[in-house]
Amino acid sequence: MCGIAGWLDFSQDIRDRRHIVEAMTVTLAARGPDGQGVWMDKHVGLGHRRLAVIDLAGGVQPMVHDGGTDTTVALSYNGEIYNFAALRAELEALGHRFTTRCDTEVVLRGYLQWEEGVVRRLEGMFAFAVWDARRQQLLLARDFLGVKPLYYQRIGNGVVFGSEPKALLAHPDVRARTNEDGLREIFVLARTPGRTPYADIHEVKPGEMLRFDREGMRADRFWRFEARPHEDDLPATIARVGELLESAVRQQIVSDVPLCTLLSGGLDSSAITAIAHAATAAQGQPMRTFSVDFVGQSDDFADDGPHKSHDAPFVRDFVRHVGCDHTDIVLDSSELAEGSLNRTVLHASDLPLNLSGDMCSSLYRLFREVRKESTVALSGESADEIFGGYAWFHQPAVHQARMFPWLTMTGSVFHGGDILDRGLRERLRLKEFQADSYATAMAEVPRLDGEPAHDARMREFSYLHMSRFLQFMLDRKDRMSMAVGLEVRVPFCDSALVDYVFNIPWDMKAFDGREKSVLRAAVEQRLPRSIVERTKSPYPSTQDPAYERALRARVAAFLDTPNHPARPLFDERTVRRMTTRPMNGDRSLHYQRADMERVLSVAEWIEAYDVELAC
Incomplete structure (x- = not known):
């Protein structure tokens, strides 16, 4: 895994x-600790940071095919x-001769053979220029679900781009700025494809190609979800899902560096780990696995609403059942608030957090x-989105609501709308924005x-999650892992698996309720029976x-800083009241804590990145 950056200017x-x-x-x-390269031409410069995973000696980038002048x-x-x-x-059958063993050269020679058509042949996660x-x-292109990030901003007669906003912000003509549309992206938990909280920085959409030439920019989608009749009966469907998942996992355990899985004791990560372990153990190498826990949580765990059960007992059941080489990473909760x-x-995110802050901090620490033991990890993201794992998939009242399903409880990122300054709330009109986005x-x-x-x-539920919710999970995984130079692969994002499951009728997807x-x-x-039956x-x-x-x-401390640049965004009385409310174990405090985390995240982003508030 790597990081890319570049600049095009025809003027x-x-x-x-x-x-x-x-x-x-x-x-x-941080994304590429194993090497750096820059290549320049008259109007374009490409940069690359490498995390070596396949063909450690080869694969140096930017990779160039030089066929002579102007070729x-x-x-x-x-x-x-x-x-x-x-x-x-x-x-090779078409006459190409390779000098490396890496997939980079396959992409380059694939482009030489098929030009833009190469993107339709690629199975994996990618972003490239x-x-x-x-x-x-x-040409800028990004994989079909957006597993790998790619940002850009038009400047002058060209564009700057990079794997993270920080690469663009290092260009002297790019300024950190947000406006009302940017704030709406922050304060509503429903990602608008292509938009970011930065007013002028955009993302290449999942499954999109952008072409920049002297006439400007053209966009083209090379992958879309398609609705097709499902022909298989239930037994055949179950068998086919198993085959597709096994194929995805086996493809994704190919690595020239140490590999592991992230194991929570839940259905998704356990399924991936069981398949991966079966493949590697057959070669005499049990799969390395890692899980995360918090000091004291095993003794004091309580059902807080979203978290129904503690992971540790299920992890132990899995390890006994399968025999993988397991390590528990136990974190001190007090460190997570430092x-x-x-x-x-x-700094890893370049953006305010949309999900609970302690989860991001603990994921980074995990x-x-x-990374001290492995360079590549497999994870279980997207199973809930494509198979219907969230509770609201199974709540008839939510089915009737004409809004994003995950917002039926909250209405927005913030559970209390009066957290925002009243004048700002009136200008942002978040309810109207949500309705339009929906x-x-x-x-x-x-x-x-x-x-x-x-x-x-x-089917609508599935599409809404895959196109408007999953990106939050994938972004969190990408930023926290790449900040430490760890490549995390996501077998449930395999294109063949996603395409097949998207078209399974709901009554079959949830055949046992x-x-x-x-x-x-x-x-x-x-899997052990305990995990098969786990909710x-x-x-x-952390519950500490x-x-x-x-x-x-x-x-x-933020509220007591009178000249803090983010203060105008928030209603001081409401936010201060959250800091004094009794900590009595009320489940609503789980959501209040998330609100406080996001207030801090927005404030720290605006201050650290010197964000201009153009609103």
């Missing part, structure tokens, strides 16, 4: 401004192509410990003629009161 010769591309590239050093093709690439061996064989001197064109750790998490998303949902109404509604019924049935023979519990969150006490102190 000037930028070869003597190499230092700018170098400065952009060095901001991504150069240069590539800066981030990701893993899981079908690269098959594509390489196909390209190709400069084609023959056509005087820069300002230094939270500044590190903010990844930092895992209508836009619903208009995109692929339809199947004659589909029963309930199946059609649950439980969450993720088809997945559970497909993998139950591999979903999300990524663990010391964490919230430290959090409240930080919020109070």
Whole structure:
């Protein structure tokens, strides 16, 4: 896994401004600790930071095919192509000769053979830039679910781009600025594809290609969700899901560096780990696994609403059942509220947190410990989105609500709308924004003629989650892992698996009335009964009161800073009241804590990045 950056400007010769591309590239050093490269041409510069995973000696980037004057093709690439061996064989049969064993050269030679058509042949997670001197064109492309990030901003007669906003912000013509649209993206938990909280910085959408030439920018979607009739009966569907998942996992355990899985004791991570362990143990190497816990939580765990059960007993059951090489990472909850750790998490994200802050901090700490032993990890993201794992998938009242399902309890990121300054609330009109965003998303949902109404509604649920919710999870995983140079792969984001499951009728997906019924049935023979029967519990969150006490102190310190640039965004009385409310174990405090975390995150982002508030 790597980081990419670059700059295109048709209005000037930028070869003597190499230092700018170098400065952009060095901001991504954590993503690629194993090497750096910069390549310059008259109007374009490409930068790359490398995390070596396949062909450690080869694969140096940017990778350049130099066929002579005005025929150069240069590539800066981030990701893993899981079908690269098959594509390489196909390209060799077409006459291409390879000098490395890496997937990067497969992408480059694939472009030389098929030009933009190469993206439709790639199976994996990727974001890359190709400069084609023959056509005087820069191509930016991103994988179909957006597992790998890619940001850009139009400047002058060209564009700057990078794996993270920090790379763009290192360019002298890019300024950190937000406006009302940017604040709406922060304060509503429903990602608008292509938008960011920065007013002028955009994302390449999942499954999108952007072409930049002297005439401007053109966008093209190379992958979309499609609605098709499902022909398999239930036994065949269960078998097919098992086959597709096993194929995805086996493809994704290919690595020239130490590999592990992230094990929570839940259905998703246990399924992936069981398949991976079976493959590696057959070669005499048990799979390394890691889980996260908090000091004292085993003794004092309580059902807080979202978290129904403690992970540790289920992890132990799995390890006894399978025999993997397991390590528990036990964290001190008080550390998670420390300002230094939270500044590190903010720098990794470049954006305010949309999800609970302690989860991001603990995930960063987990990844930092895992990276001491492994360079690649497999994780279970997206199973809940495609198989229907969240509680609201199974609540008829939510099915009737005409809003994003995950917002039916909260209405927005903030559970109390009066946290925001009243004048700002009136200008942002968050309810109208949510309604418009929901209508836009619903208009995109692929339809199947004659589909029963309930199946059609649950197809909408699936699409809303995959296109508007999953990105939060993937971004958190990418930023926290790449901040420590750890590559995390996500087998449930395999394109063939996602495409198949998207078209399974809901009554079949939930055939026994439980969450993720088809997945559970497909993998139950591999797992201990306790995990097969376990009710979903999300990524663990600390329940130590010391964490919230430290959090409240930080919020109070923010409120006591009269000239803080973020103060105008919030209603001081409401926020201060949250810091004094009795900590009596009320479940509503779980949501209040999340609100305080987000207030701090927004405030620290605006201050640390000197964000101009253009609103």
